Structure formats: structure tokens, C-alpha cells
Amino acid sequence: MNNFTSRVIAAVLGAFLVLASQVSAQGTTNPNVRVEVLAASSEMVSNRFPARTNAIAAVDVVAEVTGVIQDIVFTGGQTVETGDLLYQIRDEDYRIALNAALAGQKTAEATLSLARATLERRKLLNERGSVASVEVEISEAEVLKAEASVLAAKSSVDQARLLLSRTKVVAPMSGVITSTRYSVGALVGPAQGPLTRVTQLDPIAIELRIPLSQLDADIVGGVALSEVDIHFLLPSGAEYHEDAALGFVEPAADASTNSAVLRAMVANADFRLRVGQPLTVVTARAPKEPQITINKDSVLLDREGPYVLVVLDSGVVELRRPQLGEDASRQRYVVLSGLSEGEMIFVGGHSRAIPGSIVSPVHGN
Incomplete structure (x- = not known):
């Protein structure tokens, strides 16, 4: 073999080794996933409930x-x-x-x-x-x-x-x-x-039936009824712009449905609301202490129920099943247990990793 042939073979082998090293490097790069760092806040907690109008008298x-x-x-x-x-x-x-x-x-x-x-x-x-x-x-x-x-x-x-x-x-x-x-x-x-x-239409009563299990946890939350802000959505989705406040809870609960009736009074000077009209009531209250909330898009579902993917400090993906409460107005869930402040959870790129794999977290949108 002459010198020219040797140089050609050496060049080809060198190029092959470079290409192989690049392919190997690409194969070992951890996939990027978008994450949210959990933080507790004192933002308003809100819920939505179906309701109907009723005459005061x-x-x-x-x-x-x-x-x-x-x-x-x-x-x-x-x-x-x-x-x-x-x-x-x-x-x-x-x-x-x-x-x-x-x-x-x-x-x-x-x-x-x-x-x-x-x-x-x-x-x-x-x-x-x-x-x-x-x-x-x-x-x-x-x-x-x-x-x-x-x-x-x-x-x-x-x-x-x-x-x-x-x-x-x-x-x-x-x-x-x-x-x-x-x-x-x-x-x-x-x-x-x-x-x-x-029929008296101004003011008019708004009545909503609330499961007893949600009455204290989701609406009152240990605060006075007067501290719970409420507003109303018409069937069209438009907001009814009148201030209102929860008036009282009916003293007797419905044993057949385990629910209670809450009533709010709202001004209706132009008679826009009529008796028996369906509405959506959105309640909001400040939490007694800061709460962690997560985006609903972060929550996945399998046969065992909802779960989220958590990225540990080491980059390892971990499946977690937290207990969640709903905060409907901001399309977020309130974390009741199972997640802690400072942890990172997937908000995008779920298909790029499975529990146990290693990923590169990317913060923000």
C-alpha cells in the first residue's frame, strides 16, 4: 500500500470517528421539558356553582x-x-x-x-x-x-x-x-x-345548592360569609355587574343530597334578572394561609387517577399523585397535599420523558 492510499484510508477513518462521536453525543443529550417551580401564594380561591334566581317576596x-x-x-x-x-x-x-x-x-x-x-x-x-x-x-x-x-x-x-x-x-x-x-x-x-x-324583583335572591363537603372547604374556608366575594355569570357567559354578598345558609340541610342552600341578594333595578333564571355563581375568598396551585395542564390521568410528573434536583422524573382541590376561575388546582413549595413539575413536554428518566428542566413558557 503506497502513502497516498494510506492517507485516504486514514482520512476516511477519521471522518467516521468524528461522525460517530457526534451521533453518540446527540444520543446522550437529556430532553428539554418545560417546568413550573411551585410557590405558595395568597391569591383568591374561587369556585363555580350553578344557581337560580328567586323572588324575595x-x-x-x-x-x-x-x-x-x-x-x-x-x-x-x-x-x-x-x-x-x-x-x-x-x-x-x-x-x-x-x-x-x-x-x-x-x-x-x-x-x-x-x-x-x-x-x-x-x-x-x-x-x-x-x-x-x-x-x-x-x-x-x-x-x-x-x-x-x-x-x-x-x-x-x-x-x-x-x-x-x-x-x-x-x-x-x-x-x-x-x-x-x-x-x-x-x-x-x-x-x-x-x-x-x-313579585318583588329588586333586589332579587340568588340561590345555590352546595354539597356540605364543599361548604366549609371550598366556599367559607373558615371565614365569615361576608368575606366571601361573589359575582354572577349569565347563561350567555357575560358577567352580571352588580355587587352582592352571601346572605345566609338555610338552617336545614337536605338529607337526601347532603347539601345546603346558600342565598345572596343582588340589585336588579333594571329587572334584567327574572325569577327562575339560571346563573353561574363564582365565589372567591382569600385563603387562611398561602396555598400552592398548579396549572390544570400539568395534571395527567390514568387508571389510578390524576398524577403529575415531578423533576427532582438530580433531573430524574418522578410520578406523584397529589391531593387536589379545584380553583375554577383561574383554571388551576389547589394542592392540598403531595407536593411542596420549590418542587418542579411538568407543564409541557410530557411525551418526552417517563418516570425514572433524566430530563433538562426549562423554566417559563
Whole structure:
């Protein structure tokens, strides 16, 4: 073999060795994975719950006296105030009854006046010896009887006046009124049932049913109800921009569902919310102490349940199954146990490593 051939063979072998070393180096490079370093924070803890609106008060309007409807002075759907006239019932019969009661009162008062005059006259005659004492006693009894008759007559007048006033059917409270169930000319009375209904819509109640297991842990969390912030999402997903606060928890829990009803009051001046409307309630509260949260994308699922991949300081990947609580508004889970502050967990690149392998963590997005 001449020198030229030897040099060619040596060059080829050198190039092959360089290429092999590069391939080997590439094969031993640890894959990069995106990680998040866990840190405790005091950010608000929030949850979402389905809810429905409910009226604080709704009152059926009934006719308290029997009669024919003469006039209806409202339109269904309008706002009424306490005392507004709604129906006028024909009142002729009730006016006649009032006049008769007034006449009876005058008769009773006249009888009383005569009885008192008779008593005074008999007392004078008794002093002169012209009338026996028993006659005076009889006159005294007649006065008492006449006074009682006057009281009864006045009561009859009050009763007649009250019945006459009830021919005007008025709104029992402020709110939105429904359509009338009876028309002009209809005979109505207590036996005919409600004529219409007035519902208070401002403020309006928001009721949400919460499992007892979540009531303390996820909503109250050891703080007062007044410290829990809430806001509402309409079915469209738009936020209802009115301040509200949790009012109270129903004292009795539902044993069949192990849940309790929470109620919040919210302003509804423009009647945008209606009774029975579905809403989503988002609650938020400050934690009693700093909490660790992780992105939901970091959590994987297998047959045994949710898990995360943790990168140890040595770069080794470890499978961990922490206990998690949900924080829906920020798309993150609250770590209840199983992970510690300062540890690194996968937030991307899960397919590049398996538990036990070695990776190169990359912080940030």
C-alpha cells in the first residue's frame, strides 16, 4: 500500500470517528421539558356553582269583598308601588250599607241623649221625693244600655267603611305585576282566588345548592360569609355587574343530597334578572394561609387517577399523585397535599420523558 492510499484510508477513518462521536453525543443529550417551580401564594380561591334566581317576596292579590269588577287600571308586566290602585269593584251596595250604618249610629246617639236627660230629671225628682230611687236606677241602666248601642253602631260604621274601602283593590307591595286573571264585569271575591300577583324583583335572591363537603372547604374556608366575594355569570357567559354578598345558609340541610342552600341578594333595578333564571355563581375568598396551585395542564390521568410528573434536583422524573382541590376561575388546582413549595413539575413536554428518566428542566413558557 503506497502513502497516498494510506492517507485516504486514514482520512476516511477519521471522518467516521468524528461522525460517530457526534451521533453518540446527540444520543446522550437529556430532553428539554418545560417546568413550573411551585410557590405558595395568597391569591383568591374561587369556585363555580350553578344557581337560580328567586323572588324575595311574591304576593297574590285577592278581592277581599265580593263584587263585580268595574275597572282595571294596570297592565301586566308593569311596575307598581305599594298602595297603587289595581282594580275598582262596584261599590254601590257598600255605600248604601255605610249610609245605613251611619243612620243607625245617629239613632243610637239620639237614644243615648234621651236616656241621659231622663236620668237627670229623675234624679232631681228623687231628691224632691216625687220619684222612687228604683226609677233612678232604671234610668241609669237605660243610659248604660244606650251607650253600648252607640258603641255597636260606631263599630257597624267602621265595618261598613272598611268594606267600602276594600272595593278598591291596591298593590300590597312594590314590584312587577302579572297579567290579570279576570276581566271587567267578572264577579270576584275571596272565593274566586287570586286576581293577579305582585313579585318583588329588586333586589332579587340568588340561590345555590352546595354539597356540605364543599361548604366549609371550598366556599367559607373558615371565614365569615361576608368575606366571601361573589359575582354572577349569565347563561350567555357575560358577567352580571352588580355587587352582592352571601346572605345566609338555610338552617336545614337536605338529607337526601347532603347539601345546603346558600342565598345572596343582588340589585336588579333594571329587572334584567327574572325569577327562575339560571346563573353561574363564582365565589372567591382569600385563603387562611398561602396555598400552592398548579396549572390544570400539568395534571395527567390514568387508571389510578390524576398524577403529575415531578423533576427532582438530580433531573430524574418522578410520578406523584397529589391531593387536589379545584380553583375554577383561574383554571388551576389547589394542592392540598403531595407536593411542596420549590418542587418542579411538568407543564409541557410530557411525551418526552417517563418516570425514572433524566430530563433538562426549562423554566417559563
